[in-house]
Amino acid sequence: xxxxxxxxxxxxxxxxxxxxxxxxxxxxxxxxxxxxxxxxxxxxxxxxxxxxxxxxxxxxxxxxxxxxxxxxxxxxxxxxxxxxxxxxxxxxxxxxxxxxxxxxxxxxxxxxxxxxxxxxxxxxxxxxxxxxxxxxxxxxxxxxxxxxxxxxxxxxxxxxxxxxxxxxxxxxxxxxxxxxxxxxxxxxxxxxxxxxxxxxxxxxxxxxxxxxxxxxxxxxxxxxxxxxxxxxxxxxxxxxxxxxxxxxxxxxxxxxxxxxxxxxxxxxxxxxxxxxxxxxxxxxxxxxxxxxxxxxxxxxxxxxxxxxxxxxxxxxxxxxxxxxxxxxxxxxxxxxxxxxxxxxxxxxxxxxxxxxxxxxxxxxxxxxxxxxxxxxxxxxxxxxxxxxxxxxxxxxxxxxxxxxxxxxxxxxxxxxx
Numbered sequence: 240x241x242x243x244x245x246x247x248x249x250x251x252x253x254x255x256x257x258x259x260x261x262x263x264x265x266x267x268x269x270x271x272x273x274x275x276x277x278x279x280x281x282x283x284x285x286x287x288x289x290x291x292x293x294x295x296x297x298x299x300x301x302x303x304x305x306x307x308x309x310x311x312x313x314x315x316x317x318x319x320x321x322x323x324x325x326x327x328x329x330x331x332x333x334x335x336x337x338x339x340x341x342x343x344x345x346x347x348x349x350x351x352x353x354x355x356x357x358x359x360x361x362x363x364x365x366x367x368x369x370x371x372x373x374x375x376x377x378x379x380x381x382x383x384x385x386x387x388x389x390x391x392x393x394x395x396x397x398x399x400x401x402x403x404x405x406x407x408x409x410x411x412x413x414x415x416x417x418x419x420x421x422x423x424x425x426x427x428x429x430x431x432x433x434x435x436x437x438x439x440x441x442x443x444x445x446x447x448x449x450x451x452x453x454x455x456x457x458x459x460x461x462x463x464x465x466x467x468x469x470x471x472x473x474x475x476x477x478x479x480x481x482x483x484x485x486x487x488x489x490x491x492x493x494x495x496x497x498x499x500x501x502x503x504x505x506x507x508x509x510x511x512x513x514x515x516x517x518x519x520x521x522x523x524x525x526x527x528x529x530x531x532x533x534x535x536x537x538x539x540x541x542x543x544x545x546x547x548x549x550x551x552x553x554x555x556x557x558x559x560x561x562x563x564x565x566x567x568x569x570x571x572x573x574x575x576x577x578x579x580x581x582x583x584x585x586x587x588x589x590x591x592x593x594x595x596x597x598x599x600x601x602x603x604x605x606x607x608x609x610x611x612x613x614x615x616x617x618x619x620x621x622x623x624x625x626x627x628x629x630x631x632x633x634x635x636x637x638x639x640x641x642x643x644x645x646x647x648x649x650x651x652x653x654x655x656x
Contacts, residue, residue, distance in 0.1 A: 284654050288641035290637070291635065294634035295584070299582070301517055301576050301622065305511040305572050305573075307508075309504060309508070317492055319470045321348070327340055331481065335478045339474055383432065390425055391422070478505075486498045509529070509557075511554050513552055515552060525540045585629075588640055600631075601639070602638060608654065
């Protein structure tokens, strides 16, 4: 007897395909409900940094690193060359102005001193001999003048006597004229000798003055050479700390060679390196502030170096008033350099969002805080804590300041707890 076999009931292939499609649609609807539309996404509040835009006084400053340096560094260079005979002090020692740092020796300079002194002695002897000779010549000439004056006086008397005898017809006219002519000749000779002696006196005075001047110059020359010898002791030009001494015993050091430096520790300056973005806003006289252990110290920009290297330029700042205790050369401090006067502004705290938006837009929270919307803004100045917002945000609005890297091009954020 034949038995009738019944077909088992089950899902057809078509029914299975329809079910899979339904499940996919439900999944997409659930994803859309959870993550929002293509222009939005859901994020947890705990993963965001949310800040409030405030209106207040914006302090326009930049924070830079500054390194302490002596207020001035004085180079040490010997005025006279020589061989290093002794290093009197070592690097790091405190010195006073005029202290000997290095002693040099120079045999050529010693020989120059001996030659100059010998030449001076020779000139002094020559001057003395010349003075004696001139004095003797002067006495001899004066004696000749006196003798001639006496002869002239005698011939004058003779001429007078002959004139009286001639008037009484006791002598001939020829005798009288001869006596008169002898007197006139003697008188002219006396005048000539007197003039010669006057000119000789002037010449002797000029010659003596020249010799005295030459002798004085030689004396000064000897003094200068002796001073050059004294300069073989290289001394500290100022008081301070010997920061460098680059010579060794026996080394030949030419004149003018840099052998060391002295740091003036009476005061300090701070050398800061600043980003070239601020090169047009930093100038001499601008104030700055150094904060150390809750103590603030005022500084002032003294010099701005125009050269830019690797995107940065250097400035020198000096303390206005006191400086920190136990300050040391080479220490590094953070310095707040004032770029402009404080002014009223809308501000938001600094955050990582700036790297993604370049300050052109930001996510602003709705009033209930459940959503955040992309909004265009315009940022002006900035300091280490705040951005100045020129357009796009009102005081009291809340914004997302954390990074936007995971948000893609979303226009809206659904903020969940």
